[in-house]
Amino acid sequence: MDEILRLENITKIYPNGVTANKDANLSVRKGEIHALVGENGAGKSTLMKIIFGMEQPTEGNIIYNGKQTQIKSPLDAIACGIGMVHQHFMLVESMTVAENIVLGAEPGKGPIPNNRAMIEQTKEIIEKYNFVINPKEKISDLPIGTRQKVEILKALYKGAQVLILDEPTAVLTPQETTELFRELRGLRDMGHTIIFISHKLNEIKEICDRITIMRNGTTVGVHDVGSVSQQEISNLMVGKDIDWNIEKNPPKRGEVILDVKNVSVLDEAQRSILKEVSFSLHAGTILGIVGVEGNGQSELVEAITGLHKADAGSIKFHGNDIADSSIKQIREMGLAHIPQDRMLRGAVVNGSIEDNMIATFIDKEEFSSGPVLKTKKIRSWSEKLIKDFMVKTDGPEVPVKMLSGGNIQKVIVAREFSSNADCIIADQPTRGIDVGAAKFIHRKLIEMRDNGVAIMLISADLSEIMDVSDSLLVMYGGRFVAYFPDASKVSEEELGQYMLGVKQQTSEEVKGCIA
């Protein structure tokens, strides 16, 4: 097969002096799905941003279609036929699907886009690639999985032959991932080339043809996906053997920490999104909540954490009703929360790592006396967290926006895990985190549970949730439709049927999750 893109000895030094790529080489064939893997901070996103013209290489060459090519900006890349879907989406939320897809290349003469043509062309391209989306819908009304498709279509509309997908599945549910893979195979069959970044090695085995592995900014080899095992891939990524086993003793179930009764939440249009849900969370246990995104999980989390109060029902934390408690009071009572969206809520990207790590501790006596901060204590504390959670960085003063996606997530996890809470709401805690670090977080969760912490785990990653949780609740249409007291006794297929609303337990069975 022909080579469509080759990177030769790419070195990239960022303006802050970090060497993100060092002599990286990549060769991608036309019509293949090429995987790019590596630990958090290995330099994958940087290398892709270089191909897409968002960053300039400090040294090295890009050879595209056999010709040495300078890609000075994303416009150049698009003109070459290269498209990219970023790790953190870049859609205009207040605009429609069609408007986003044609953005920057609107049909019509002069400054006023031709609305009819825009809708028509969008429909055409949606049909051509066999996607299912309504072009007139607003982005802000769409679930993440659909937004992602809009991103892909946006690139295809501009004529992308080579499509770079930076961790596209990190935010998807298994169902959405399956659908995405169907579409990606379709694209490949039409002759498109895809570069696919993911930390989920099973996905790579499933859909990719070849794989390039990165370690510490450089590429350490390319293989046919069929010829390497997941274990081998991860060993190559890390440069040493990693321990896959998670040891887990049976839970020592303690008292009820969190008691949720008949909680309902309405959306802006007064429709109920969460419908009288009840459950109790016990000390020393991990309760997994599974469900396709948009079935009420986020609303449940927001109601418990106090970010958006419930419209009806009661939530008791340590026996106290928290309806009138502020977020701060709830946190002080012992709740920690890893939020789903790290860029929106989880972090101040312009702030330093230290600022981000200290945010929930700042009022503690350890770190401030009266209004005055104990800067030395704060410094040594954040240095310790950076070390404990293996955040790849030069130090606590580095702004969070200069970290790789997975390392930003580690900063958030470090902060929430170290807060001494006795109840943790972990919403997608390992999103975007590499295999090794994800295992580390799983072990931490289990260790905390063994120390008597009550944990509620929400994750789109079924294998994660089944490995880590003690019991499982399935959400569908704003309700719990199934309860499994022993998570190890369920199969992925069975869960899937409940998640899609095909099956449903009796309300008696579901009530097993109360007290």
Next chain:
Amino acid sequence: MINKKKLSFDTKFELMRFTVAILIAIGLSFVTILIVSHEPLLALRKLFLGPVESFRRFGNVVELAITLSFAGLAVAIMFSANQFNMGAEGAFFASAGVAAMFSLALPLPPVLAPLFAIIVGGITGAIICVIPAWIKMKWGASELVSSLMLNYVFYYLTKYFAFTKFKDPNCGFVGTFKIPEAAKLAKIVPHTRIHAGLIILVFVVIATIFFMKKTRWGYNLIQTGQNPHFAKYVGINTGIVIAYSQIVGGFVAGMGGAVEVLGMYNRFQWKELPGYGFDGIVVAIMAKNKPQYVPLAAFFLAYLRIGADKMATATDVTSEMISIIQGVIIMLVAAQAFLSHRRQKMLVKEVSKNV
């Protein structure tokens, strides 16, 4: 270790960038003056050397820099909370008037008199600046618009009280009675009008740096300004933070107004808004909202202003010239991309040196 090196690199680079920005601006004014003036050499000399031609004139620069520093600090604090509050302008005017009226209405012994007048001025400023934030929280109105409107409300209110109840009928122009000597700020440098406000400013600058960097209040303020969703999620009460940020900023603006009238004038006699609040925005932008850079930026702007004045009185070039220079510098300082190419080259050299 790497970090220390890194930081010194950044400071070095920023300094270089600022210098180049100034040089370009000077070059531009040079060209402009050559074009518009019949006596370009004299004009240039007055513009750039005018402020240092005599000790007294240099004093003028410092006097103005004191005022601009107060304004710049006030704006920097308010903007750090991501509130585009323009209230510093109204606060400056009103608190100058209120401080003068206060010292007339309640004569106090020396030291106490200016102290209380400045505190009262500060409170006035705080009230004026918190109103737009309050309106925004209550009804969602843009603080930008409401503060601009309110500036006029306070302008006329102050004028009304100052120039009816406290008007001196024996004064040749419109003004209040003379401020009692006990209330005035002492001159501290002979042959200039530099006053004790300079000492107060030093304290306020240090206090502001401490407030922003070393206290929980400053920390919460900065997080709220940078990402309100994050602030809310970690448990910061953003409503309160926004309120106190505007109160503190307004207080500093109010102190500035009071210091100005007690240090520089015999009576309150402003007929129009002085524009210091808006100058404060310019200073805050140049200082990138960092309190430690505010005095430098203020001094720089003051130097240009005094130079422009001297140029205008001595030659045929008008002092509006300086607006051009000011515009160019602000643009270059604010533009991230300016010289970034050069920076990258310097950096690569530095990094390869260390490897």
